Structures are given as structure tokens and as C-alpha cells.
Amino acid sequence: MRLWSVSLTAAWLVVAASLAHAALPEHLPKLLNQELTRKVDLTQPSARETFSISVVNDDGQTAADAYYFLFDAPAAAEIAFAEAWVKPEKKADKRKLLAIALDTQHSDDAQTVYRVTLEPSLAPGETLALEAKFVYTHRRLVVSPKAVEQDKAQNLLWEDSAYVVGPYASTEQKTLVKYYMESFSAQPAPVKRNSLGTTITYGPYKVPANAERVPIHVHYEQNLPPVTALEHRRELEVSHWGSNLAVEEHYKIRHDGAAIDGEFNRVKFQGMARKREQTPVLYQIPMKIPGSAHSIYYRDPIGNVSTSTLATKGKTIQLSLRPRFPMYGGWQYRFYFGYDRPLGDVLQRQPGTNTYVLRVPFLEKIGSWTYDETVMRILLPEGASNVRVNVPFALDEVRHGKVRTYLDVSGRTAIWLTKRNAVDEHAQEVEITYDYTGFDLLRKPLGVFGALLAIFVFSIVYSRLDLSIARK
Structure with missing residues (x-):
């Protein structure tokens, strides 16, 4: 009753x-x-x-x-x-x-x-x-x-x-x-x-x-499952050359609702699913992805979660990720997903300047979850300078640093934004402003060109050197 x-x-x-x-x-x-x-x-x-x-x-x-x-x-x-x-x-x-x-x-x-x-x-x-x-x-x-x-x-x-x-x-x-x-x-x-x-x-x-x-x-x-994201990492990588924003999110979640009194019964669960009985079980995780996203993937520590589905709804893509087992109170699950989207959707250049403004949400809403700690990492292109961060709410930590990836020399500029006890209302827009010149854009291909040129010059010079002891 x-x-x-x-x-x-x-x-x-x-x-x-x-x-x-x-x-x-x-x-x-x-x-x-x-x-x-x-x-x-x-x-x-x-x-x-x-x-x-x-x-x-x-x-x-x-x-x-x-x-x-x-x-x-x-x-x-x-x-x-x-x-x-x-x-x-x-x-x-x-x-x-x-x-x-x-x-x-x-x-x-x-x-x-x-x-x-x-x-x-x-x-x-x-x-x-x-x-x-x-x-x-x-x-x-x-x-x-x-x-x-x-x-x-x-x-x-x-x-x-x-x-x-x-x-x-x-x-x-x-x-x-x-x-x-x-x-x-x-x-x-x-x-x-x-x-x-x-x-x-x-x-x-x-x-x-x-x-x-x-x-x-x-x-x-109340049969909606109360879920805690014990760990949440949201990683964004900006590429000016590829005009692409790569997004990847990692979750470790726990069902904090009512636990099962006794052992889990798979036969009983299947019968409940057919009858559509209202219980606090978590059997799918609905997520909204931008409609322009592509190269979408969703995995857990075992591999690809093949039971999940994708569907286009209006201007968004609905990802229904289904864990490998139905979740009850106290049960935990790890997973991650990612996608690419056009950089032009979130990045604007201020007219007549070398200043760019990146606007992305701090997190995505998922069923009124509680986030014990969420860390957002924004990886800007190598050479980005004068970085400013504008967030419409208080953060627990803001950290700047460098991350080296493929063909980097000095490393990419990275920002880590940390918030504890986050909720859906924190799914607000984060604004990152930075300077990026034409020379910065050409730095990596010029560096690759210079390295290859140096190798060729060295090989030419080396091939003409006479390193033998005896005179010819």
C-alpha cells in the first residue's frame, strides 16, 4: 500500500x-x-x-x-x-x-x-x-x-x-x-x-x-533511484586544426536507495519487468548528447556496452546506457562514454582579435544525481595564453597546468575545475577565454617541418663525412 x-x-x-x-x-x-x-x-x-x-x-x-x-x-x-x-x-x-x-x-x-x-x-x-x-x-x-x-x-x-x-x-x-x-x-x-x-x-x-x-x-x-556519482571526470580537448571538440566522461556511480532484503532473484526481476512494476531499480542511464555529435562510444571496464541504444530526438541524441546488471541500493558501476562535435558549436572568435571564447556546460543533467566530486578538465591547444575562466557559481578548486600530447613541445594549456556536492543546477555554462595567434596555430606543423628538415640535413651531412682513419 x-x-x-x-x-x-x-x-x-x-x-x-x-x-x-x-x-x-x-x-x-x-x-x-x-x-x-x-x-x-x-x-x-x-x-x-x-x-x-x-x-x-x-x-x-x-x-x-x-x-x-x-x-x-x-x-x-x-x-x-x-x-x-x-x-x-x-x-x-x-x-x-x-x-x-x-x-x-x-x-x-x-x-x-x-x-x-x-x-x-x-x-x-x-x-x-x-x-x-x-x-x-x-x-x-x-x-x-x-x-x-x-x-x-x-x-x-x-x-x-x-x-x-x-x-x-x-x-x-x-x-x-x-x-x-x-x-x-x-x-x-x-x-x-x-x-x-x-x-x-x-x-x-x-x-x-x-x-x-x-x-x-x-x-x-518515491521509486526514482537516488544515485551518487562517487567519481566524475569530464574531459574536453580543443583542436583548432581539426576544428573539433573531443568530449569524454568517466563515472563511478552508486545506487543509494533501498537495498534488497535478501538475495537478488533474476526470475522475479524478469517478471517485474514484464509487468512494469514500480520499484527503485536502476536498469538504464538516459543521457542527452548534442545533435551534432559523432563518433560516439560508450564502454565500461569490460568493454563496449552493446545493450545500450542511441536515438535522435529533435536537436539532441538520446543515449540510453544499460549497465550489465540491474542496480539496487548499495550497488556500484563504472562506465565512460565520449564523442566528437564541431568546434564551431562552442567556440567563437572575437572580431578583429586573436581572442577566442569557449562556452561549454560544466556537467550534463542525468536524473537528478548527486555528484560527490566532479572534475572538469579543459585541454586548450598548445600556445594558448592569457587564459581566463568565468564560472557562474563557486568552485572548490581551479588549477592551471600543462599536459603533453602528440608532437607537443611545451605542452598544452590545461585547466582543472573541481566542484564537490554538485547537482543538476550546476549544469551551467563555463566560459573560457584565451588568446591564440596565427603563429601559435602554425607552431606544431612548423615544428614538425623543422624536425624533419634537421633530420634530412643531418643525414646529408653525415653521408658526406669521411670518418675513416686511413687516408684515401
Whole structure:
């Protein structure tokens, strides 16, 4: 039976009372949330929270230059992506992004604080339509139970507070939780709620500043497999002579969902596949490849994965890579794939200069995966100089170096970009700018020509030398 439950735990209330306040800056301007709506999306293996806030500066004297979000520290440890923006007046208008960052100075073991910089400052009496998004790794959701029978569904547990607590009072506040299932049952709880299809609404509430948390948990069925890329390497090689971009990606993945209670039964699995029963098994990995790609290959440590398929869909190519075995909770698999694509799709030359701009995605979206660590290596042609990197999010490491390949003398310029705890929202465009002159383009063929010429000259001179001891 598919089960959904919402409940309050008395013990949580005791803990929440002790964790309700963080050491925020003193003398904060008095802001008031006139209307706050939090939307929690649980339809994917990773949880996503979106806040829509109408905030007014209720302070008669001081302008506000920041807005603070407070999170329970254990949950906030799984935040992988955060962004904030001013809500545009029209949907067609471009939204204005605001700087948002983890405030380590005011965070502690109990609470984690995120600071949104308001530019310009919010003057007394002014109102701002603020929106923010926080994306968690799938570890934010608890697999419960940890093991199920092979033909049973997987259930996840989400725990949080019905109230969005913080240093600001809310005149009207509500939380909408969207989950993935078709039917549910609910137990009565001392929390106001409305059931609308697959969305549960808490509120509206009037919440004072620095309120205590009202713990809730949602237990729901979710059969999309939560997958962790334990290792991910994305390697790109730029060739001006071949006008080609070579892409190769290496993965080591692990299924972090419900494990099998007992041993794997192949006969039972085949029967489930025929009946199309919903279970958290991972039996194929869908990937999108640019439509202009060619020379596509996909392999694992054994060799070519012949059970995989390729299909053209619109402007993209759909690669369905099927592991050699169906994957359940705790199982791991290694594979890699690659392709070539025209360099003109991603590289532009600035008019009248020797400056080139390369724009490529940091990673490709694959089923809302969590990446423990992803490393992107961009290999530029030999002679590329004045390299600049522009990434729209924070990285854990940026490293420059040299890599020698065929017929290189000084080596190619290489950039390594490292990001830990990456999610789909990090599949944004990376911009690499570099200088590359006509002489740099001719360096390798001139070097080959010079080396061959030197060999011929040496052979001619050597053939004319008389190295004998006796005179002729």
C-alpha cells in the first residue's frame, strides 16, 4: 500500500526550542515578511525549496542591506546550490540575481545562516519581492526502510518544520509540499493542513520573529533511484586544426536507495519487468548528447556496452546506457562514454582579435544525481595564453597546468575545475577565454617541418663525412 504520513513528535519540539535562535548580527533592521510562501518539491530524488517573499522594511530609520535565511544545521549541511533574485514584474523580464552566500561568521553547530545581499539597500518603508532557491543532495531525504523486498516500493522520509523560522516576523506564511505518488493516507496531527492531489499545504500562519520550530515529517513513496556519482571526470580537448571538440566522461556511480532484503532473484526481476512494476531499480542511464555529435562510444571496464541504444530526438541524441546488471541500493558501476562535435558549436572568435571564447556546460543533467566530486578538465591547444575562466557559481578548486600530447613541445594549456556536492543546477555554462595567434596555430606543423628538415640535413651531412682513419 502506498503510504503518506504527516506527524509531530514531542521530542522534536524540545530539541527545536533549544535550536531556534542563531547568533545573528546585533541591531538588525526590522524587516517584516508580509507574505511568505515556501514550496518544497519532493518529486525528484533530491529535495528543492523555493521561497517567494514579499518583505517590507518596517524600520523607521535604518536601511537593510541583507536578508538572512536560517536552517537547521544537519539539513543545511546537504545544501548543494543556492541562489536568490528579485522577482521580475513581468514573467518575460529577466530576473535580477542577488549575491547569496553561507554566513560562516554567524552560523553555529545548531543553525546555519545564509546571507542575501540586497542591492540597492532596502530603505525604510520600501517593499521587495524576494525569491530564493535551495537545492539539497539526495542525502537530505532518508530512505525508510533501508531495505525492502525486491518487488516492493521504496519510501523516503522528509523532516523539517511547518514554520519558516528566522529573525523576521511573518504576517502570512505557508508551506506547500509536493510529493510523488498517486494515493496516500494521513493521520490527524496538530498542524493545519489541506490535501490537494499530490500537494500538502501548511498554513497560512502568522509567525512571530524567532519562533520555535514546529517539526513535521512526510513519509512518501518515491521509486526514482537516488544515485551518487562517487567519481566524475569530464574531459574536453580543443583542436583548432581539426576544428573539433573531443568530449569524454568517466563515472563511478552508486545506487543509494533501498537495498534488497535478501538475495537478488533474476526470475522475479524478469517478471517485474514484464509487468512494469514500480520499484527503485536502476536498469538504464538516459543521457542527452548534442545533435551534432559523432563518433560516439560508450564502454565500461569490460568493454563496449552493446545493450545500450542511441536515438535522435529533435536537436539532441538520446543515449540510453544499460549497465550489465540491474542496480539496487548499495550497488556500484563504472562506465565512460565520449564523442566528437564541431568546434564551431562552442567556440567563437572575437572580431578583429586573436581572442577566442569557449562556452561549454560544466556537467550534463542525468536524473537528478548527486555528484560527490566532479572534475572538469579543459585541454586548450598548445600556445594558448592569457587564459581566463568565468564560472557562474563557486568552485572548490581551479588549477592551471600543462599536459603533453602528440608532437607537443611545451605542452598544452590545461585547466582543472573541481566542484564537490554538485547537482543538476550546476549544469551551467563555463566560459573560457584565451588568446591564440596565427603563429601559435602554425607552431606544431612548423615544428614538425623543422624536425624533419634537421633530420634530412643531418643525414646529408653525415653521408658526406669521411670518418675513416686511413687516408684515401
